[in-house]
Amino acid sequence: MQVREVVASTNWTDVFATNAGAIYQCDAENCWYIDFAGKVARFDYRCLMKLRKAVNNIDIEGLLLDNTKSPDLEIIFICACDDTYVLTLTEIIKFKELLQGTFVMLDLNHIIYNRLYRVAV
Amino acid sequence: MKDIIRIKSLLSTEIETVLNQQIKKEATSSSIYLAMASWCDRNGFDNSADYFFKQAEEERQHQLKFYKYVLDMGGTAISPEVTNIKIEYNSFREVFEDALDQEISVTESIKNIAGRCYKEQDFVTLEFLNWFFKEQREEEYKARRALELFEIIGEQGTGNWEIDKHVGKIHYSSEA
Numbered sequence: 001m002q003v004r005e006v007v008a009s010t011n012w013t014d015v016f017a018t019n020a021g022a023i024y025q026c027d028a029e030n031c032w033y034i035d036f037a038g039k040v041a042r043f044d045y046r047c048l049m050k051l052r053k054a055v056n057n058i059d060i061e062g063l064l065l066d067n068t069k070s071p072d073l074e075i076i077f078i079c080a081c082d083d084t085y086v087l088t089l090t091e092i093i094k095f096k097e098l099l100q101g102t103f104v105m106l107d108l109n110h111i112i113y114n115r116l117y118r119v120a121v
Numbered sequence: 122m123k124d125i126i127r128i129k130s131l132l133s134t135e136i137e138t139v140l141n142q143q144i145k146k147e148a149t150s151s152s153i154y155l156a157m158a159s160w161c162d163r164n165g166f167d168n169s170a171d172y173f174f175k176q177a178e179e180e181r182q183h184q185l186k187f188y189k190y191v192l193d194m195g196g197t198a199i200s201p202e203v204t205n206i207k208i209e210y211n212s213f214r215e216v217f218e219d220a221l222d223q224e225i226s227v228t229e230s231i232k233n234i235a236g237r238c239y240k241e242q243d244f245v246t247l248e249f250l251n252w253f254f255k256e257q258r259e260e261e262y263k264a265r266r267a268l269e270l271f272e273i274i275g276e277q278g279t280g281n282w283e284i285d286k287h288v289g290k291i292h293y294s295s296e297a
Contacts, residue, residue, distance in 0.1 A: 013122045015122075025122055025123070025125070027122065027123045027125075030123070030125050030128075031125075045125060045126065045129040045130075046197070049134075049197075106124075106125075106126055109122055109124055110124050110126065110127050113124040113127070
């Protein structure tokens with residue numbers, strides 16, 4: 001596997017942050033860095049979309065109501081992405097909150113971009 | 122901050138999802154027509170079998186059109202899983218009733234996508250869908266005409282044989 005050193009760069013823009021983690025955008029690399037669960041991981045467009053889908057597909061209610069003795073751990077594995085998350089239920093909820101906030105901010109950025117630079121009238 | 126998501130794809134997540142659902146619907150439609158062709162062939166309705174083989178191919182082309190559009194616009198086209206296709210029919214007439222139902226559901230489904238495009242002001246996809254609306258006029262016309270043959274000719278005596286003979290001749294030539 002490719003070893004990559006991630007150094008906090010001044011070129012990163014804060015997208016969204018909660019007490020549990022933060023997501024930054026790197027314009028130079030056209031990607032996002034997710035600081036969550038004790039690591040900083042790089043996600044390109046396709047991987048971020050797949051990550052959102054994977055997290056949204058987790059049945060949180062089902063896990064909460066599950067009274068079997070299996071541990072409430074969920075493995076989030078994204079195909080063709082270097083990073084995998086092994087999260088507990090509370091972490092999943094926090095991760096979902098972080099991603100939802102991020103996409104709201106990215107949508108907002110899209111609207112601002114359209115208004116400022118793209119739309120003539 | 123760059124608008125990376127828009128740079129990468131023209132489609133919103135919601136429109137991409139409904140287009141992928143439509144891809145599955147067209148694939149299912151193609152398989153249903155293939156099953157109808159099989160039933161007609163097994164029961165001696167050769168012209169109708171040919172008609173349904175052609176319809177199956179057309180639906181497959183529709184599926185590919187949606188598929189390529191999603192890819193061209195920067196989205197992820199998903200190759201669908203098609204299961205539970207009905208292979209037995211109770212009568213010759215039931216085959217054509219199901220065919221019309223199928224076409225109606227495709228038209229309604231595309232109308233629904235267009236409604237969402239209006240909501241999001243996705244006029245690019247809306248324009249792409251126009252071709253399908255015109256196509257659905259023809260598809261519904263053909264399916265309706267085929268079913269009407271049962272009323273005009275009647276199923277008594279050699280009726281079904283006569284209907285089968287006329288199915289292949291149904292042609293839509295509207296100037297509108």
